[in-house]
Amino acid sequence: MENLQAFSVFKVSIFVLLFSICFASPSLAADTTPVSKEAICKFTPDPSFCNYVLPNQTSNVYEFWRYAAQKSLSQSRKFLNLVDKYLKLHSTLSKTAVLALQDCQFLAGLNIDFLASSLETLNTTKYQTLSSLKTDDVQTLLSAILTNQQTCLDGIQATASSWSVKRSLSVPLSNDTSLYSVSLALFTKSWVPKTKKKGRKLLDETDQQIIDTNDVLVRDKVTVSQDGSGNFTTINDAVEAAPNNSAPSKGYFLIYIKAGVYEEYVTIDKKKKYLMMIGDGINQTVVTGNRSVNGGNWTTFGSATFGKKK
Structure with a gap:
């Protein structure tokens, strides 16, 4: 149960x-201080990956987030195309493999929707902090992307160990998950107030x-x-x-x-x-x-x- x-x-x-x-506290002043990617990556779960993926330039945390989010959206579309390619081979795959791929196809589509919606919301705010409701909404969507990735991976791993497609999807799943983690961390650092109230x-x-x-x-x-x-x-x-x-x-x-x-x-x-x-x-x-x-x-x-x- x-x-x-x-x-x-x-x-x-x-x-x-x-x-x-939990809801975010009232809006705080936006911090647009220019920082290096090395400095901002310290706030992410995997600083080395963050340094690898972000452009080698000095910018503010808001622009770094937009870059990471745009790259995340691009990678989500590439992953969906990869899943679609393997689904065309369904006649050679087991039933469980097809079901797992269909789940990943659906979840990848959701991730594209989530990232597009988040970018649309944030692109209209420039460097202003969001209202509590909008902050929670975007943070929820970015967090859900990571959940969707893990759900896709769980389904892939549950299929037969000899399934070659599993190996082909594992690397992009892992790399995309790291990228999504960077996006969520940068959003939290930039738009989510430092204090929360219960x-x-x-x-x-x-x-x-x-x-x-x-x-x-x-x-x-x-x-x-x-x-x-x-x-x-x-x-x-x-x-x-x-x-x-x-x-x-x-x-x-x-x-x-x-x-x-x-x-x-x-x-x-x-x-x-x-x-x-x-x-x-x-x-x-x-x-x-x-x-x-x-x-x-x-x-x-x-x-x-x-x-x-x-």
Whole structure:
């Protein structure tokens, strides 16, 4: 069984929150001081790779991030083309290999969307720090890219060890992951304020949920309860009721999932943007299923109880 844990994934900016959420503090003055790539790379997980990939010039952290993000977008497109090439050979591949490649194809497409969206947001801000909501949104997308990379790799590694395509994809997967890590680190260094404040629990008096609208804007709120006391008895029904292509200015569609064991696979369409879910806590709100990678019909990505519709 899988507990409903806090996570953030996909362009739809889905957030599952159990007790509290963190939001960036008010905007701080932008630091446009010119720095060398060696100095800025010290703030990344792999300074040597960062020094290798960034241009040999003096610039500010914002421009270094834009360079890394643009290069990340280019590499994402190249990786997708590589996966597409191998999928054309599907007749010579095992079923599990094809499934793994299809997952990587889908996830690579998401990464392209995430990077394009992040660049669009940041290219309109110049050197100004973002609002708390936009900062969290971009940071979520850049973090989700790393999750997508690991999910793709997990699926590839679960296929037969003799599969030659695995070896061909491992190197670009590893290099692209390092590049995405640089992009996330530079974004954090440039646009995310140095201090964070902890949001209050999302609870109110009527059903134990407090909504702090100073930290997060909520447009609508529905409750899922297996006993019929809420708006819906299943999570999927609540997700289906969320508006399509919601704008961030409208706020989040909040789904409160009461304690219980929900035996369902929650699939969220790409059109369901700015969707937030909270449960009653670990071992209280539980989402479970019985799909198994070992069963041969599911990949690591496809076996998850929470997922995105392809």
